[in-house]
Amino acid sequence: MSLWFEVLPDPERSAACILRVFGDIGLDATADDCIRALAPFSEVALAVDSAGGDCTAAFALAASLLGRCPLAVVSARCFSSAGLIALAADRRVASRSAKFLVHRVSSAAYGDDRELSAIVTRLIGLNEVVSGYIVERTGQSSETVARWLEGDTYFTAEEALAAGIVHELIDDPAPVAMTAVAGGAQVETEEAMTLMKILNTLGSVPCRNPDRVRRELQIWASRSLSRA
Numbered sequence: 001m002s003l004w005f006e007v008l009p010d011p012e013r014s015a016a017c018i019l020r021v022f023g024d025i026g027l028d029a030t031a032d033d034c035i036r037a038l039a040p041f042s043e044v045a046l047a048v049d050s051a052g053g054d055c056t057a058a059f060a061l062a063a064s065l066l067g068r069c070p071l072a073v074v075s076a077r078c079f080s081s082a083g084l085i086a087l088a089a090d091r092r093v094a095s096r097s098a099k100f101l102v103h104r105v106s107s108a109a110y111g112d113d114r115e116l117s118a119i120v121t122r123l124i125g126l127n128e129v130v131s132g133y134i135v136e137r138t139g140q141s142s143e144t145v146a147r148w149l150e151g152d153t154y155f156t157a158e159e160a161l162a163a164g165i166v167h168e169l170i171d172d173p174a175p176v177a178m179t180a181v182a183g184g185a186q187v188e189t190e191e192a193m194t195l196m197k198i199l200n201t202l203g204s205v206p207c208r209n210p211d212r213v214r215r216e217l218q219i220w221a222s223r224s225l226s227r228a
Contacts, residue, residue: 007038017045019044025085032060050078050079053082059084059133071091071093072085072088073095087165093166096157100160102134103151
């Protein structure tokens with residue numbers, strides 16, 4: 001099963017972890033699944049790159065993060081309901097190439113007039129909650145947020161900073177060049193280039209001990225890579 005989140009415990013602080021949010025939020029796993037995975041941790045840092053998903057799942061997760069999420073880092077996409085999760089963080093940071101999207105809650109529906117009327121009423125209520133939440137977390141006026149929600153409103157990282165969606169911008173990570181030693185010379189291989197394209201899509205991954213992460217990667221490589 002492909003999940004839309006990953007919980008990475010901090011090896012040096014048992015009460016802390018990193019929550020990666022990616023993929024289609026709410027697909028193949030519920031918000032409750034994510035919340036249960038986060039239950040052992042009193043501090044959660046966010047890493048976000050997602051095109052969004054289920055609004056109800058996002059709100060449930062965001063509510064569980066309020067007060068224990070000191071930092072969110074947006075590396076690329078923060079669209080739709082992914083933004084609701086990111087806004088739960090006390091401080092929000094984005095790479096300069098990141099993009100943001102806000103819009104009204106929508107739903108596909110089928111039913112008779114009474115069932116459809118109930119769905120419309122629910123959507124109106126959800127949109128009021130979304131608007132109030134964005135106002136609270138960004139410091140913008142309700143009129144400004146209402147204009148954002150009139151349609152699909154995209155923000156560059158700079159625009160998101162000005163709008164209060166994020167608090168700080170960071171430089172994009174430089175592409176990593178991987179080489180293979182062949183006959184004493186370093187040459188790029190097709191396999192290395194493919195791997196680095198995959199790794200570079202992750203963007204900046206926050207960690208408290210980069211040196212330890214590098215050592216762990218070296219250990220993994222020494223144990224897992226063998227000549228074909």
